[in-house]
Amino acid sequence: MVRFSQVGLRYPEGDGYWTLSDVSFALAPGSYTWLLGPSGAGKSSLLGLISLSLRATEGEVEVLGSRIRRLPRRAFPALRRRIGVVFQDYRLLPHLSVYENAALPLRIQGLTEARLAADVREILRWVGLLDRAEAPPSTLSGGEQQRLALARAVVARPALLVADEPTGNLDAAQARRVISLLREMHRMGTTVIVATHSEELPEEYPAPTLRLDAGRLVSHG
Numbered sequence: 001m002v003r004f005s006q007v008g009l010r011y012p013e014g015d016g017y018w019t020l021s022d023v024s025f026a027l028a029p030g031s032y033t034w035l036l037g038p039s040g041a042g043k044s045s046l047l048g049l050i051s052l053s054l055r056a057t058e059g060e061v062e063v064l065g066s067r068i069r070r071l072p073r074r075a076f077p078a079l080r081r082r083i084g085v086v087f088q089d090y091r092l093l094p095h096l097s098v099y100e101n102a103a104l105p106l107r108i109q110g111l112t113e114a115r116l117a118a119d120v121r122e123i124l125r126w127v128g129l130l131d132r133a134e135a136p137p138s139t140l141s142g143g144e145q146q147r148l149a150l151a152r153a154v155v156a157r158p159a160l161l162v163a164d165e166p167t168g169n170l171d172a173a174q175a176r177r178v179i180s181l182l183r184e185m186h187r188m189g190t191t192v193i194v195a196t197h198s199e200e201l202p203e204e205y206p207a208p209t210l211r212l213d214a215g216r217l218v219s220h221g
């Protein structure tokens, strides 16, 4: 599903500094994984490589059966569509309603309103926001905004879901609700990887972990 072989990442503007070094691991299809490590360890960078927003400087990254280094540029959009991404800061579009934010990935695929409406309503019901469909996202609480971001990430039924600190800005009850939804995606067969600073969440929801420190994988299990 995802395989890293001796992956290194150096940002062009990073003064020759290796943000990730010699990172190797595999995520099995249908697995749920916690990505742990202190601030600056390289978690967002690793997720950026998985979600194809960054390219490795060294080594091999394989995502959903494609070796990224060998993939022609024209194949990227279709592969990206099979990956859902949830960010800590939500990244919702403020000028669109809750409904239109959730519908966006399907609109980009060119689906008509008639073909996408049922899926959008179902996903909004799943995250508990159907009754807020016409509201602008700025009127939602932080937890609601993050649930909307999750709805948008999964509405096109991605095979792989990547979440970068999805609970970082939420109180404990809201964080639990978001994690429950991520776990439910996993139960329905999606491969999920979630980065978190939290040491409590992985204790509450035990699952395999990858632990990064200063750009190196220090444990895997």
Ligand SMILES: Nc1ncnc2c1ncn2[C@@H]1O[C@H](COP(=O)(O)OP(=O)(O)OP(=O)(O)O)[C@@H](O)[C@H]1O
Residues within 6 Å of the ligand: 011, 013, 014, 019, 037, 038, 039, 040, 041, 042, 043, 044, 045, 046, 197
């Ligand atoms: N665009 C960039 N250019 C140069 N260096 C960067 C860039 N983005 C991140 N870095 C550096 O890479 C290192 C890892 O950052 P990254 O954001 O991946 O860590 P993180 O574990 O996700 O941290 P946090 O938990 O604080 O989000 C840091 O030293 C950071 O300064």
